[in-house]
Amino acid sequence: MKAPSPRGLALALLLEVERGGRSQLLLDRALDRVGWPEREKAYVTHLVYGVLRRLRLLDHLLEPHLEAPKKLPPEVRWILRLGAFEWLCGKPGHARVSPWVEEAKRRYPPLAGLVNAVLRRLGPREAPECVRLSLPDWLCEAWRGFFGEVGFAEGFNEPAPLFVTAYRPLDLRPGPIPDSYVWEGPKADFPALGLQPQNPASLFAAQLLKPKPGEKVLDLCGGAGLKAFYLAAKGARVVSYDQNRKRQEAGARTARRLGLEVAYRTQDLRVPLSERAGKVLLDAPCTGTGTLRAHPELRYRLRPEDPGEMAALQLALLETAARATEEGGVLVYAVCSLTEAEGEGVARTFLERHPEFRPEPIACPLPTLREGLGTYVAPREGLDGFYYLRLRRVDSRA
Numbered sequence: 001m002k003a004p005s006p007r008g009l010a011l012a013l014l015l016e017v018e019r020g021g022r023s024q025l026l027l028d029r030a031l032d033r034v035g036w037p038e039r040e041k042a043y044v045t046h047l048v049y050g051v052l053r054r055l056r057l058l059d060h061l062l063e064p065h066l067e068a069p070k071k072l073p074p075e076v077r078w079i080l081r082l083g084a085f086e087w088l089c090g091k092p093g094h095a096r097v098s099p100w101v102e103e104a105k106r107r108y109p110p111l112a113g114l115v116n117a118v119l120r121r122l123g124p125r126e127a128p129e130c131v132r133l134s135l136p137d138w139l140c141e142a143w144r145g146f147f148g149e150v151g152f153a154e155g156f157n158e159p160a161p162l163f164v165t166a167y168r169p170l171d172l173r174p175g176p177i178p179d180s181y182v183w184e185g186p187k188a189d190f191p192a193l194g195l196q197p198q199n200p201a202s203l204f205a206a207q208l209l210k211p212k213p214g215e216k217v218l219d220l221c222g223g224a225g226l227k228a229f230y231l232a233a234k235g236a237r238v239v240s241y242d243q244n245r246k247r248q249e250a251g252a253r254t255a256r257r258l259g260l261e262v263a264y265r266t267q268d269l270r271v272p273l274s275e276r277a278g279k280v281l282l283d284a285p286c287t288g289t290g291t292l293r294a295h296p297e298l299r300y301r302l303r304p305e306d307p308g309e310m311a312a313l314q315l316a317l318l319e320t321a322a323r324a325t326e327e328g329g330v331l332v333y334a335v336c337s338l339t340e341a342e343g344e345g346v347a348r349t350f351l352e353r354h355p356e357f358r359p360e361p362i363a364c365p366l367p368t369l370r371e372g373l374g375t376y377v378a379p380r381e382g383l384d385g386f387y388y389l390r391l392r393r394v395d396s397r398a
C-alpha cells in the first residue's frame, strides 16, 4: 500500500478520532512510525489539532454552502473541514483548495467537484462566542456564569510550546516557574537528557507541597508519576498510589531512567490507606476540562453531568487523603479541570465535613482565572487549566 501523504494521514487520524480514538495518542503513534522530516510531522499535528480545536466554528462556516452536511460521507466532511481550517489560517486560494480536491478525487471522486466549489466559496460569517470558541453551549455557558467571561478559552485553541521539567542542569529557555523549561529542538529522548515533558501548571501542583529532603510524601492518584518525580528529585521519600498498575509500571521505568527513587503501591483509593504522612498530594481523576488544548476532542465528548459525577468520586478520594494526613500536615488537592463542581464545589463540601482542615493561601505565579478557597489557573500562554487547594490539618478529629 502506498504510504499516505501528510494530508492523507491527517484525514485518516481525524476519522479515527471520530470513531472514538484519542488524538494525542493517535498522533504520537502515527508520527513515531513515519520516517518524515520534522516539518511534515508538524504539519500533520497542525492539521489534526487545528481542525479538532476549531471544529464547531468550521462546521458553522461550511453550513451555508452545504445542503445536508450530515449525509456526506465522513471522508468528505473531514476533507471540507481540513480545507476550511486552512482557509481560517489564511492559506492562499490555490494552495489551499487543490490538494483537498485531489484528496477527494482519490477517496470519493463524485464529490470532488463539490469540495472544489465549497472551498472556493468560503467566506467570513458572524458567529456567537461559544461557536467562535468551538465549545459546546453547556460548557461555554457554565464558564461564562462561573468565571464571568469565557474569552480565556481561546487559549485552548492555540498551539503551546513544549514544556519540560529538567532533572539535571541544561541550558534551555526557562518556563514560567523554576525547574520548568521550553524545549525548542526536534523530538528527543527526554529521559536520557534528564527531561520530562510536563505542563508548568501540573508541575506547580507538586511544588505546592514544598517538599524537603528526607520528608515522607504520599502521592495519591500518582498515575505514571509526573508529580512524584519532582517530589523525589527534591529529596522527599515518595510513596505513589494509584489503582492502575500499568501506569505505575511506566512511571517506575521513567523514574529509573531519571535516576529517581519512588515507591509504588497499587490500590483503589476509595479504600482507606494503612499509612499516613505530613504531606499528601491528591491529583484526582477529573473531567480534564483544563486540558482541551492537548485533548481537543474531549469538549465534544463530555456530558453536562460529568463534572458533578466526578466531584462525587473526588470527594471520596479526598476522604482517604484527609485520613492519611498527619495533624499539622499539608494536603494538596489538584485537578486539571476548570469546573465549579470539581474545584470550589469539592472544596466547600470537604471543608463543611472537615473542620479540622483550613485552606491556606496560594501565592500562584501563574496567571489565574479565579481565586476563592483554592485557585484556578488560566489556560493562557500554553498553560493547562488547573485547580489547586492547599489545606492544613489544624487539629485532630474528635
Ligand SMILES: C[S@@+](CC[C@H](N)C(=O)[O-])C[C@H]1O[C@@H](n2cnc3c(N)ncnc32)[C@H](O)[C@@H]1O
Residues within 6 Å of the ligand: 202, 221, 222, 223, 224, 225, 226, 227, 228, 241, 242, 243, 244, 247, 267, 268, 269, 270, 283, 284, 285, 286
Ligand atoms: C490526573 S491522573 C494522575 C496524574 C499523575 N498524578 C501525574 O502527575 O502524572 C488521575 C489518576 O487517578 C487514578 N485513579 C482514578 N480512580 C482511582 C481510584 N479509585 N483509586 C486509585 N486511583 C485512581 C487514575 O488511574 C489516574 O492515574
